[in-house]
Amino acid sequence: MFEQPIPTLRRDGDTLVILDQTALPFRTETISLRSLNDAAHAIRSMQVRGAPLIGATAAHGVALALVQDGAGDQSLRHALQVLGATRPTAVNLHWALARMARVLHPLTPAARVHAAWAEAEAIRADDAASCDAIGRHGLALIAAIAARRPGPVRVMTHCNAGWLATCGAGTALAPIYAAQAAGIEVEVFVSETRPRNQGLLSAWELRAAGVAHTLIADNAAGLLLMRAEVDLVITGADRVAANGDTANKVGTYLKALAARAAELPFYIAAPHSTLEFSCANGASIPIENRDAEEVRLIRGMNADGGDGDLRLVPTETQVLNPAFDITPANLITGIITERGTAPAAGLAGLYPEAV
Numbered sequence: 001m002f003e004q005p006i007p008t009l010r011r012d013g014d015t016l017v018i019l020d021q022t023a024l025p026f027r028t029e030t031i032s033l034r035s036l037n038d039a040a041h042a043i044r045s046m047q048v049r050g051a052p053l054i055g056a057t058a059a060h061g062v063a064l065a066l067v068q069d070g071a072g073d074q075s076l077r078h079a080l081q082v083l084g085a086t087r088p089t090a091v092n093l094h095w096a097l098a099r100m101a102r103v104l105h106p107l108t109p110a111a112r113v114h115a116a117w118a119e120a121e122a123i124r125a126d127d128a129a130s131c132d133a134i135g136r137h138g139l140a141l142i143a144a145i146a147a148r149r150p151g152p153v154r155v156m157t158h159c160n161a162g163w164l165a166t167c168g169a170g171t172a173l174a175p176i177y178a179a180q181a182a183g184i185e186v187e188v189f190v191s192e193t194r195p196r197n198q199g200l201l202s203a204w205e206l207r208a209a210g211v212a213h214t215l216i217a218d219n220a221a222g223l224l225l226m227r228a229e230v231d232l233v234i235t236g237a238d239r240v241a242a243n244g245d246t247a248n249k250v251g252t253y254l255k256a257l258a259a260r261a262a263e264l265p266f267y268i269a270a271p272h273s274t275l276e277f278s279c280a281n282g283a284s285i286p287i288e289n290r291d292a293e294e295v296r297l298i299r300g301m302n303a304d305g306g307d308g309d310l311r312l313v314p315t316e317t318q319v320l321n322p323a324f325d326i327t328p329a330n331l332i333t334g335i336i337t338e339r340g341t342a343p344a345a346g347l348a349g350l351y352p353e354a355v
């Protein structure tokens, strides 16, 4: 089982300790969440981010709410509503809250607090196990490339779908860590991923793990793919529809288009909590529009090592800031899940009980 260098989330009595991802990669800081509002803010502000981690945090947020506000029906309904409204695209959030509701609604208030912590922990453990399995299945793809020719296997990714985005090894980066453990040489091309630059989190992760990586501007990805300087692309996902259409960090679609034009394989890595079989296709996946200031500003480190925001344009500048886009199934070579890798349109074969 992959061990996170720093737990992305950890229960401590009646608090939830999270790694503050708005401080990374410049500062490593944790925050103790004590209430429903603390948990909701942590998700909305992206102190915790990444589809699986958002779900696990929301699940623990329900437990925090029942401890602080009581475990009656109204308190439970309020907690589910507040947490469910934090971010719309990552289905993991709604999957986790629905699972908490199924467990908690039938119980008496007196039994709910213990059950909430237990179910939230089960969601955390489930995700960690899923990440490890995704790593094993994704390793097979990397090993097949390594067997064909000498030299490092060159993987491009997008955003951060590493251990920081989950309760375990990550999704898109889990096969990278599995390949490293198996002694297979890999090199990762990491896109900065404007505007929140989650690619810097992947660079931080990979540097700490000793995995060779190269940071590129988002707009450089097309040239590397066109030149076949990449062997395969693996990204994470926030929601996979029944037909394989996939929502992921904005910019994923452009990489999928460029990979297809270069006839290179493009994979999505996603656990079952990211798959929504009741969602027919990508057209019905809600796309989160985030605050315009995320685009108008950029965070960095100044000469004396402090970090802060720099303004790129005046506040009067009009901005559109969709946080995700949709990659159609026909551009996706396969989806790597904890049950194996399937063609994007063939997920039902891995989850017959879900359809």
Ligand SMILES: CSC[C@H]1O[C@H](OP(=O)(O)O)[C@H](O)[C@@H]1O
Pocket (backbone or CB within 6 Å): 049, 050, 051, 052, 158, 159, 160, 161, 162, 165, 166, 170, 171, 172, 198, 235, 236, 237, 238, 248, 249, 250, 323
């Ligand atoms: C395994 S993380 C999946 C997904 O979540 C990230 O979104 P955000 O950083 O806005 O929470 C990104 O889309 C990752 O690919």
